[in-house]
Amino acid sequence: MPTTKTLREGSAQKRAAILTAARELFLTDGFDRSSVDAVAARAEVSKRTVYDYFGDKRTLLRAVVDSVGDALVTTVRRTLDETLTDRTEAAGLEDALVTFSMRIATEMLGSAEYTTLQRLLRSDSGHLSEQDYNPMANTPDEAIAERFAAFADAGLLDAPDPRLAADQFLALTFGVALDRLGSANAARDTRVRPLVVEGVRTFLRAYRAGRGTGGAA
Numbered sequence: 103m104p105t106t107k108t109l110r111e112g113s114a115q116k117r118a119a120i121l122t123a124a125r126e127l128f129l130t131d132g133f134d135r136s137s138v139d140a141v142a143a144r145a146e147v148s149k150r151t152v153y154d155y156f157g158d159k160r161t162l163l164r165a166v167v168d169s170v171g172d173a174l175v176t177t178v179r180r181t182l183d184e185t186l187t188d189r190t191e192a193a194g195l196e197d198a199l200v201t202f203s204m205r206i207a208t209e210m211l212g213s214a215e216y217t218t219l220q221r222l223l224r225s226d227s228g229h230l231s232e233q234d235y236n237p238m239a240n241t242p243d244e245a246i247a248e249r250f251a252a253f254a255d256a257g258l259l260d261a262p263d264p265r266l267a268a269d270q271f272l273a274l275t276f277g278v279a280l281d282r283l284g285s286a287n288a289a290r291d292t293r294v295r296p297l298v299v300e301g302v303r304t305f306l307r308a309y310r311a312g313r314g315t316g317g318a319a
Contacts, residue, residue: 116145116151119147120156122145123144125166136159138159141162167219174242175242178210178241178245179245181202181206182249185205186253192258195258199271199302203275203301204288207286207289208288208289211285211286211289212287212290243268243272247265248264250271250309254311257311259309260310271301274305275298275301275302
């Protein structure tokens, strides 16, 4: 991205139109074959507007990927708020964790946004500035860790390191499904649920308050 040019924030509607147009073209035609002229025409803005808002095509690609990642993070946070609430009780903790995991495995991992993100990262990763670039970064993990910290405060979990607990929870549920099946998308594979359920139970054997040693060796 040019260092001497200040990008415009501009109209939210125009930014959204440009991102949508770029996303569609990058998916159908690929990054290299998608021109800024084509993006501008599809978004019904001028080519200069695209450059003013995003600087160059590579920055536009990253903005597209970031916007998809943001949508997925929003799904994670909404699902947390709807399933792992401050009304969760010890007797219902296992069911709540399974419900959360299965909703993520269907509504997020089975979503068009997730498919789009994977396709963009696979096909255009060479055009992103860092090889280890991850648009979702640590945000979902941190959100789960915050909820586990709240559960620890409420006496539901024994988790002195909530982030470690979150990492191990994800490894025992989605990680096992990915390793075993190559996917954790429950909308496509009914084998995901039994793995998730057993992962939740294993997690609780280590982290449920009053049992084990807290899970951190």
